[in-house]
Amino acid sequence: METFFKIFAIVFTLLFGYAIVVQFNDPDALKWILIYLAAAVASILFILKKLKSSIYFLLTIFFLVLFFMYWPETYEGVQLDHGMKTVNIEEGRESLGSLIAAIVMLVYGLRTRFLNKSKV
Template identity: 40%
Template sequence: MNLFFKILGYLFALLFTISAVLQYNDTDALRWIIIYGIAALISLAFALNKIGYVLPLVLGVLAFIAFLYLYPSDFQGFDLNDGDIATVELGREAFGLLIISIVMLVFSFRIKRKL
């Protein structure tokens, strides 16, 4: 595997792990810890070249569908001072899923390309 993608896998494994840890004080913490934890594990498996393309592809598609579902119709930004706290929180969660989706799809296409 290309060194760039190996580093990218380790980097996102670390970033998704940090994201999971930072969810501890959220009202729906367990859900987001699991979501970011799975993304971290898949990123680590990608970096170690221990995963096929199907699992990141499925997670990427599911995360994108969830992004579309959660994206608030009146997105007001990411800062709590920008608008309603519930809408801002929904926007943050949606864009977290978008990041997971993009990363997983990149990993999947990279794995598929190398087969």
């Protein structure tokens, strides 16, 4: 099971890294680069077992707040063939990216909490 979570974290480290790269053409690139960088660093620290579960739970809350803050007034989808034609498409993508990060941080937090409880 340990191998599964390491692979899971490596995959999401790479995905968050990819998300950083594709932000460079975004109007608010720096903000989203830093947000995805936080998720990528948290993923690396999960692999290294350097953070407490409470930090992952705080990151989960942070990303959930972003999810709700950026949810568009009118959801128009996130299709890649539509590009960034509307603010709603951009906000939809940003919002769903935040939700994915929140779910990943929750998985890290629960796994870290489970491992710490089993050692006692």
